Amino acid sequence: MSAGVGALRRALDNRHLLGALFLIPAAAFLLLFLTYPLGLGVYLGFTDAKIGRAGAWIGLENFISIWDDEIVRLALFNTFFYTVVASVIKFALGLWLALLLNQRLPLKSVVRAVVLLPFIVPTALSAIAFWWIYDSQFSIISWALMKLGVIDQYIEFLGEPWHARLATIAANIWRGVPFVAICLLAGLQTISPSYYEAASLDGATGWQQLRHVTLPLLAPITAVVMTFSVLFTFTDFQLIYVLTRGGPLNATHLMATLSFQRAIPGGYLGEGAAIATAMVPFLLGAIMFSYFGLQRRAWQQGGADR
Amino acid sequence: MSEGTSARSELRVAAGAQAMDYLVTMPRRVVTVYLPLGVFLFVLLFPFYWMVMTALKPNEELLSHEGNPFWVHSPTLVHVKKLLFDTAYPDWLWNTLLVSVVATFLSLVASVLAAYAIERLRFRGARYVGMSIFLAYLVPPSILFIPLAAVVYRLQLFDTRLALILTYPTFLIPFCTWLLMGYLRSIPFELEECALIDGASRLQILGKIILPLAVPGLISAGIFAFTLSWNEFIYALTFISSSEVKTVPIGVITELVEGDVYHWGPLMAGALFGSLPVVLLYSLFVEYYVSGMTGAVKE
Numbered sequence: 001m002s003a004g005v006g007a008l009r010r011a012l013d014n015r016h017l018l019g020a021l022f023l024i025p026a027a028a029f030l031l032l033f034l035t036y037p038l039g040l041g042v043y044l045g046f047t048d049a050k051i052g053r054a055g056a057w058i059g060l061e062n063f064i065s066i067w068d069d070e071i072v073r074l075a076l077f078n079t080f081f082y083t084v085v086a087s088v089i090k091f092a093l094g095l096w097l098a099l100l101l102n103q104r105l106p107l108k109s110v111v112r113a114v115v116l117l118p119f120i121v122p123t124a125l126s127a128i129a130f131w132w133i134y135d136s137q138f139s140i141i142s143w144a145l146m147k148l149g150v151i152d153q154y155i156e157f158l159g160e161p162w163h164a165r166l167a168t169i170a171a172n173i174w175r176g177v178p179f180v181a182i183c184l185l186a187g188l189q190t191i192s193p194s195y196y197e198a199a200s201l202d203g204a205t206g207w208q209q210l211r212h213v214t215l216p217l218l219a220p221i222t223a224v225v226m227t228f229s230v231l232f233t234f235t236d237f238q239l240i241y242v243l244t245r246g247g248p249l250n251a252t253h254l255m256a257t258l259s260f261q262r263a264i265p266g267g268y269l270g271e272g273a274a275i276a277t278a279m280v281p282f283l284l285g286a287i288m289f290s291y292f293g294l295q296r297r298a299w300q301q302g303g304a305d306r
Numbered sequence: 307m308s309e310g311t312s313a314r315s316e317l318r319v320a321a322g323a324q325a326m327d328y329l330v331t332m333p334r335r336v337v338t339v340y341l342p343l344g345v346f347l348f349v350l351l352f353p354f355y356w357m358v359m360t361a362l363k364p365n366e367e368l369l370s371h372e373g374n375p376f377w378v379h380s381p382t383l384v385h386v387k388k389l390l391f392d393t394a395y396p397d398w399l400w401n402t403l404l405v406s407v408v409a410t411f412l413s414l415v416a417s418v419l420a421a422y423a424i425e426r427l428r429f430r431g432a433r434y435v436g437m438s439i440f441l442a443y444l445v446p447p448s449i450l451f452i453p454l455a456a457v458v459y460r461l462q463l464f465d466t467r468l469a470l471i472l473t474y475p476t477f478l479i480p481f482c483t484w485l486l487m488g489y490l491r492s493i494p495f496e497l498e499e500c501a502l503i504d505g506a507s508r509l510q511i512l513g514k515i516i517l518p519l520a521v522p523g524l525i526s527a528g529i530f531a532f533t534l535s536w537n538e539f540i541y542a543l544t545f546i547s548s549s550e551v552k553t554v555p556i557g558v559i560t561e562l563v564e565g566d567v568y569h570w571g572p573l574m575a576g577a578l579f580g581s582l583p584v585v586l587l588y589s590l591f592v593e594y595y596v597s598g599m600t601g602a603v604k605e
Binding site: 015016018019020022023025026027029030032033034035036037038039040041044049052093096097100101103105109111112113114115116117118120121122123124125126128129130132133138140143174177178179182183186221224225228231232235236237238241242256259260263264269272273276277279280283286287 | 339342343346347349350351353354356357360368369371375376412415416417419420422423424427428429430432435439441442444445446447448449450451452453454455456457459472473475476479480483508533536537539540543544554555556558559570573574576577578580581584585588589592595596599600603
């Protein structure tokens with residue numbers, strides 16, 4: 001009896017065995033609900049599965065048909081436009097906000113905490129506020145612009161293709177800037193003030209300091225933050241679903257919302273899965289970018305190449 | 307003389323960045339710092355202000371073009387009353403809370419064990435497992451929801467809270483494990499070595515040394531995981547169809563929007579009450595939340 005307990009204790013002190021044991025819960029979740037569905041998703045893309053009916057293998061048929069599909073092409077364009085425009089602006093504004101927050105400020109910690117609010121609240125719910133702000137009859141923006149005499153009729157924020165694209169991008173930027181700013185701020189705080197002292201003694205202007213001191217030292221964390229930002233933006237769903245459901249005239253459909261529409265309300269699981277699978281190469285690109293960003297960072301900090 | 311002043315003023319401009327900003331004059335600071343910061347704060351916070359105003363306005367005021375729309379003239383709680391008593395909103399709040407708490411708890415348990423195994427036990431292949439956890443962290447729900455729907459259907463979990471409780475850990479575990487790995491790395495190895503020499507078993511070390519020291523990391527991961535679950539949208543939208551098992555974001559979007567007539571008051575009240583719990587939690591643990599968010603990016 002006691003020999004058995006002793007053996008068990010010895011076994012539990014074996015790193016490899018205990019390590020494997022400790023990994024079981026996480027591995028079970030991730031294999032069943034992440035790895036398996038990931039594979040299943042790719043497989044479904046090659047079938048004509050519908051809701052409640054397992055499909056048959058149809059080879060590349062889905063991929064060929066979505067390649068010829070005008071709406072899918074439009075969604076791909078929208079996704080790129082949305083991602084590129086929103087990410088660039090999020091980075092610029094986020095960096096600016098981070099630099100502002102890095103100054104001596106009264107109530108600094110309160111300001112910093114408040115700034116992150118758009119990122120904290122459920123996107124679907126803040127999107128409702130934007131929906132109301134963008135309302136075609138009662139928009140507060142239109143009201144204010146009318147009073148200021150800038151426009152003479154209410155703006156169709158979500159009713160017109162290009163307006164809707166820009167309006168959804170604005171909402172996405174609103175939500176994403178705090179994330180970028182707070183992460184970059186964390187990076188800024190690790191930069192030693194002595195660099196700036198040295199630079200200013202050498203006569204560098206504020207812009208030169210930003211360009212030649214801040215940005216290079218911030219590059220590693222910028223690479224990672226922007227990779228995440230691009231990843232989230234590229235696969236965005238909630239904001240579009242709440243604000244426009246992809247309309248008007250599919251002008252705001254992203255790959256994610258289109259694959260949802262085809263697969264769940266439409267019932268064409270296979271086609272939806274093919275559209276979702278088509279996003280994978282782009283995601284891999286972003287991940288590679290992140291990986292090399294991380295590696296460069298490790299190297300800069302004197303870590304060994306891995 | 308004039309040369310000296312211009313050199314000094316140049317130096318003053320140069321110092322604008324950070325370290326020597328006490329040299330910068332007040333009017334300049336107003337233009338370069340306070341004004342832009344004020345605009346940022348206004349834009350970032352205005353939607354919340356607008357939510358509150360809309361939720362408190364009576365319908366006549368909401369749908370009128372007269373008067374100043376930025377203020378409520380006769381505030382009313384009629385929208386809140388409608389939300390709480392005429393809709394399933396209390397059920398949605400309860401579901402969201404239940405699903406978020408249970409999913410967060412399950413994920414934390416699985417993540418602590420996994421992070422300890424990867425970071426401290428250093429078993430064979432630990433590095434590759436750590437790497438694949440990071441990759442799992444990068445898999446977005448919007449490419450998983452279709453096959454997951456098939457899995458959930460096959461497990462006969464469709465339209466149940468359990469479907470959400472079991473699927474949320476797919477994005478919570480990678481995040482929490484990654485965060486906790488970084489956290490465990492900061493706990494000195496020597497503590498564990500001392501305990502091993504004193505004859506403590508690995509389980510004792512985990513329970514009596516590592517876990518107590520990792521409490522701040524656990525709080526960070528827990529807070530972040532909770533808000534992620536509270537905010538989750540696409541899985542709940544796909545896997546849930548009955549009103550009584552919906553979560554707040556889904557319930558508000560799918561049930562409070564009826565046809566072409568939008569009930570803006572109740573909608574905003576719903577958005578507001580659905581945001582308050584996470585905002586409250588966040589305000590209590592700001593530092594933990596921020597360190598969780600930046601830690602996950604920095605590691």
